[in-house]
Amino acid sequence: MRRETTNRIRFVLEDVVPPVLRDSGLFRAAASMAWGSHVADLARFRARAAFLTEEEYEALYRKHPRVHEDTDNSAACIAALTKDIVGESVIDVGCGTGALVRRLQAARPELGRMVGADFVIDPDLKDEGIEYLAAKVEALPFPDKAFDTVICTHVIEHIVDYRAAIAELRRVAARRLIIVVPREREYRYTFNPHVNFFPYTHSFLRAMMPVPDSHVCREVGRDIYYREDLAG
Numbered sequence: 425m426r427r428e429t430t431n432r433i434r435f436v437l438e439d440v441v442p443p444v445l446r447d448s449g450l451f452r453a454a455a456s457m458a459w460g461s462h463v464a465d466l467a468r469f470r471a472r473a474a475f476l477t478e479e480e481y482e483a484l485y486r487k488h489p490r491v492h493e494d495t496d497n498s499a500a501c502i503a504a505l506t507k508d509i510v511g512e513s514v515i516d517v518g519c520g521t522g523a524l525v526r527r528l529q530a531a532r533p534e535l536g537r538m539v540g541a542d543f544v545i546d547p548d549l550k551d552e553g554i555e556y557l558a559a560k561v562e563a564l565p566f567p568d569k570a571f572d573t574v575i576c577t578h579v580i581e582h583i584v585d586y587r588a589a590i591a592e593l594r595r596v597a598a599r600r601l602i603i604v605v606p607r608e609r610e611y612r613y614t615f616n617p618h619v620n621f622f623p624y625t626h627s628f629l630r631a632m633m634p635v636p637d638s639h640v641c642r643e644v645g646r647d648i649y650y651r652e653d654l655a656g
Contacts, residue, residue, distance in 0.1 A: 427498040431646040438609055447612040455613055462487070466617055473584050473619045484617055485544060496520065496578045500644050501604055502527055508651055510600045511572020512536035517561050517593060518579030522549055528575075529553060539571070561589040569598035569654075577604035581618040586631060594654065603632075603650045607643060622648055 437446070445451055455463040469476070469484050476484075497505070506528060512535055516525040519540030529538050529551075540549075541559045549556050559565050561576065562585055574597035576589075583589045593601055605628060610621040622628040625641045628648045632639075639652040 427496060427501075428645070431498065434606075434608065434646055438611075443611065452613045455615065459615060463613055463615070466615070467613055469617055470619055476584075482544065497524055497604065498645050498647065501577070501647055501649060502531075504644060504649055505575060505577070505602060505604075506531040508600065508602055509535070509573045509575075511598065513539075513571045513598075514573045514575065515539040515541060515566075515571045515596070517541050517559075517564070517574065517576040518582075519556070521546070522551060522554065522556065524575070524577060525554055526551055537571075562592055564592050564596050566596045568595055570596045572599045573597070573602065574600070575602045577602075578606065579603075580631070581605050581608075581620045581622070584619055586620050590632060597654050599654055601652050601654065604644075605648050605650075607646050607648050 441451075452463060452467070465484070465487075502524070505524070509528065509532055514525075514528065514535055514537070516528070516539070519525050519542050522540050525538060525540040529535065537555070538553060539555045539557070541557055541561075541564065543558060543560045545556050545558045557565075561579060561583060574593050576593055580586050580589060580603060590603075593603070605620075605622055606618070607623060607625075608618070608621055609623045620631070622631070625643060625648055628650060629635055629641055632641075632650065632652075636652050636655070639650065641648065641650045643649070
């Protein structure tokens, strides 16, 4: 399912359905008809997110459906990412199944080093010219300023200690950092394991403090697209 389609569904669920219904047992029952007990599992996950062990956190994500082509990033976001890459080395942090990094490689074949990192990497994930490795966004195994452009799309909303994650992304970026998060509100029952919610661009800017002068933060569909240039 394309991101543009899921965004239309999200508009109805997040902006049209009233909160009193979204948080109700009636909505949970209806959602469970499609996703079974996983909907209730996700609600318990969010409620306990601050206390989960790494093993519990990883178990939830291994059970949750992985992102595939067209699901996470819209065509508009991919176009913006392709245009905004600077330098010759790029890392996609939170690469999932590699859908985005493959798109970027195809659109910008002149790029040198292309890396995809995620805390769970399928051992069968292999693409010519792309390095894949397992790594937590809060503790990336790279030296300072290792990549000209650091990209992180649809990840920050999943990270409990998101400030540590943002600090790591900034640390390994030499020239530019680009982050994309969904523009969404929090409800008790959802179809995703998000723990952070940013309904407005200024909501996300608070997460990025201190915000440098050289930044862009704008809406792209139902997503928030943030870009900053690193000093030095």
